[in-house]
Amino acid sequence: MLSAEADVLVIGGGMAAAWAAVGAARAGARVIMVDKGAVGTSGVTAAAGPNHWWVAPEQRAQAVTQRLGQALELGEASWMHRILSQTWATLPTLAGFYEFCINDAGNVVYSSVRGPEYMRALRQYVESLGVRILDHSPALELLLQRGAIAGARGERLQEREAWEIRAPAVILATGGCGFHGPLLGSRTNTGDGYLLAAETGVALSGMEFSSQFTIAPAFSTMTRAMSYVYATYYDASGRVIEPSGDSQKLRFLAEALLNGPVYCDLARMPQDIRDRLPYISPNVLPVFRRQGIDPFQDKFPIALVSEGTIRGVGGLTLETEDCETSTPGLFAAGDAASREMVTGAVSGGGAVNSAWALSSGIWSGHAAARLAKRLGRRQGAVERSGQAGLRPAGQPKPLDEAALKTTVRAQATDFSTTYFRDDASLTQALDVLDAQWADIRTGLAGGLRAREAAALTATARWCLTAARHRRESRGIHTREDFPTQAAYLARRQILRGVDHIESNFASVVEIAA
Ligand SMILES: Cc1cc2nc3c(=O)[nH]c(=O)nc-3n(C[C@H](O)[C@H](O)[C@H](O)COP(=O)(O)OP(=O)(O)OC[C@H]3O[C@@H](n4cnc5c(N)ncnc54)[C@H](O)[C@@H]3O)c2cc1C
Numbered sequence: 016m017l018s019a020e021a022d023v024l025v026i027g028g029g030m031a032a033a034w035a036a037v038g039a040a041r042a043g044a045r046v047i048m049v050d051k052g053a054v055g056t057s058g059v060t061a062a063a064g065p066n067h068w069w070v071a072p073e074q075r076a077q078a079v080t081q082r083l084g085q086a087l088e089l090g091e092a093s094w095m096h097r098i099l100s101q102t103w104a105t106l107p108t109l110a111g112f113y114e115f116c117i118n119d120a121g122n123v124v125y126s127s128v129r130g131p132e133y134m135r136a137l138r139q140y141v142e143s144l145g146v147r148i149l150d151h152s153p154a155l156e157l158l159l160q161r162g163a164i165a166g167a168r169g170e171r172l173q174e175r176e177a178w179e180i181r182a183p184a185v186i187l188a189t190g191g192c193g194f195h196g197p198l199l200g201s202r203t204n205t206g207d208g209y210l211l212a213a214e215t216g217v218a219l220s221g222m223e224f225s226s227q228f229t230i231a232p233a234f235s236t237m238t239r240a241m242s243y244v245y246a247t248y249y250d251a252s253g254r255v256i257e258p259s260g261d262s263q264k265l266r267f268l269a270e271a272l273l274n275g276p277v278y279c280d281l282a283r284m285p286q287d288i289r290d291r292l293p294y295i296s297p298n299v300l301p302v303f304r305r306q307g308i309d310p311f312q313d314k315f316p317i318a319l320v321s322e323g324t325i326r327g328v329g330g331l332t333l334e335t336e337d338c339e340t341s342t343p344g345l346f347a348a349g350d351a352a353s354r355e356m357v358t359g360a361v362s363g364g365g366a367v368n369s370a371w372a373l374s375s376g377i378w379s380g381h382a383a384a385r386l387a388k389r390l391g392r393r394q395g396a397v398e399r400s401g402q403a404g405l406r407p408a409g410q411p412k413p414l415d416e417a418a419l420k421t422t423v424r425a426q427a428t429d430f431s432t433t434y435f436r437d438d439a440s441l442t443q444a445l446d447v448l449d450a451q452w453a454d455i456r457t458g459l460a461g462g463l464r465a466r467e468a469a470a471l472t473a474t475a476r477w478c479l480t481a482a483r484h485r486r487e488s489r490g491i492h493t494r495e496d497f498p499t500q501a502a503y504l505a506r507r508q509i510l511r512g513v514d515h516i517e518s519n520f521a522s523v524v525e526i527a528a
Contacts, residue, residue, distance in 0.1 A: 029058025031349020038380020086359020
């Protein structure tokens with residue numbers, strides 16, 4: 016077994032984890048980072064081309080007002096201002112490791128970055144600060160001492176050994192949950208961080224805002240969506256499908272897909288964007304070329320792919336501006352945390368999520384380093400907090416982990432149920448997931464795959480439970496039986512519990528700006 020000590024342990028290896036490691040190391044902490052994949056290539060940023068919310072100080076008041084309008088009463092101006100100014104101050108510090116683009120006017124473009132190079136640069140930045148990185152080393156459970164964080168345990172997949180790292184401060188940056196679907200880069204994002212934290216008593220918020228979908232060619236998992244701004248859609252007879260004015264931008268496609276295949280071409284893409292596409296999204300066009308399709312002329316079939324909580328909204332509830340949770344010493348950053356404060360009831364994909372991942376990473380890193388300095392080493396006995404999938408409550412029984420994951424996908428990611436849900440369909444899906452959860456709790460024992468199956472099932476239960484309790488339609492949460500927004504539900508929904516889930520609605524209370 017690998018045993019180690021750190022001031023700050025960062026769990027995850029994506030954008031938020033890397034910025035958290037930078038924040039903690041720059042504040043003087045000894046930092047260890049553990050990733051289920053490999054830092055620099057795993058996580059949803061690595062295969063994408065993230066744009067950060069990037070607004071000059073003099074334009075921020077207007078940008079925040081606009082975003083607050085989109086947030087449908089669940090956003091908070093103060094958090095929005097904070098991520099804007101943190102991103103503005105921090106992103107340029109990557110310049111020694113990343114070559115930012117220069118635009119036609121000769122100005123450096125900081126906001127939009129090339130995902131693979133960005134993540135490679137972040138790895139180099141992190142390594143330059145002396146952070147120890149353990150790749151292919153997923154965390155399986157947290158360690159507690161008298162209710163406070165004391166570290167974590169996991170597996171080193173390539174060395175086939177366990178690891179245990181003691182640390183007085185742990186940052187969960189395990190990303191959102193893509194439900195093991197085909198969303199690009201999301202394979203390792205199975206909701207582990209939610210489960211780890213919830214087992215120590217941390218609540219979740221905004222989990223109902225997880226019915227976010229993106230478009231992919233039906234023959235591919237290429238879910239980079241920028242090109243579809245210029246898409247024209249057709250039904251099987253070649254008739255154009257007009258977008259509805261719905262705030263759920265893709266709902267009209269979901270409706271059309273229920274009636275048969277939907278086709279698309281990108282003929283409306285202007286020539287200058289076509290010329291730049293290979294540089295902006297280098298992996299998009301080869302997918303078409305291999306099929307002999309010219310997407311600017313030919314029609315191709317499309318599918319809708321669930322983005323779960325990744326470009327959805329929900330996650331762990333934070334208690335402080337520094338991103339600490341209710342478990343002392345446990346912080347959450349990036350998609351692992353709820354982003355309702357900065358996105359409200361709509362997706363933060365496209366700009367806000369990246370600014371959030373960066374900012375929450377830096378804040379949690381700084382705060383975790385400060386806390387570790389104050390607390391010193393965690394010595395003495397610790398308690399292992401992991402339950403489902405690790406320590407069954409009953410007699411272990413053979414459960415097929417792949418089948419468990421398939422069930423979760425069927426209940427939580429199908430657009431035909433997720434877009435058009437009502438009390439009956441949500442109850443039906445939850446009955447299936449609750450039964451599966453009972454099996455997992457009593458009988459499933461194993462390592463990473465078992466723990467993933469547990470985390471996926473737990474996350475689906477939180478998402479659907481939250482959807483059932485929010486009896487209205489707001490932003491990306493839609494209900495067939497409650498199609499309008501209810502004024503009395505302009506509140507955050509907080510979920511507590513892993514086995515028995517309790518829902519409470521809480522007023523949005525702004526922190527002081
Ligand atoms: C195709 C696509 C394009 C996007 N484009 C934009 C954009 O332009 N602008 C924008 O604002 N947002 C965008 N987003 C969203 C944005 O990329 C995410 O919000 C951001 O990457 C979140 O970073 P993260 O570090 O929290 O999560 P991730 O980058 O997903 O990283 C999560 C990490 O946690 C690791 N992990 C998971 N479980 C464990 C475990 N048990 N132990 C150890 N490690 C674990 C994973 O391996 C992974 O490395 C996009 C998302 C997608 C899918």
